[in-house]
Amino acid sequence: MSxxxxxxxxxxxxxxxxxxxxxxxxxxxxxxxxEVLDASSELWTRVAQTGPQNIQ
Structure with a gap:
């Protein structure tokens, strides 16, 4: 790279x-x-278990 x-x-x-x-x-x-990966994994787990209506 110049x-x-x-x-x-x-x-x-x-x-x-x-x-x-x-x-x-x-x-x-x-x-x-x-931290972003951990938070997104936690959110995915919560959505997969309870469905999107309970996520806040």
């Missing part, structure tokens, strides 16, 4: 970050991928 390509990639990443942080509509949530 320096120019890296700079373009860096600028794109910074712009995406600014776009996400600048909306202010939702609070920022910081979770690891493991």
């Amino acid at each position: 320096g120019s390509d890296f700079n373009e990639l860096l600028q794109a990443a910074e712009q995406l970050s600014a776009d996400v942080e600048g909306t202010g509509e939702l609070p920022r949530v910081e979770r690891t991928l493991r």
Whole structure:
């Protein structure tokens, strides 16, 4: 990867970050991928056992 390509990639990443942080509509949530996986697995288990009507 050339320096120019890296700079373009860096600028794109910074712009995406600014776009996400600048909306202010939702609070920022910081979770690891493991935490997201665990939460989604737990939700899937609850839906599979009780059906979607009891999930809150």
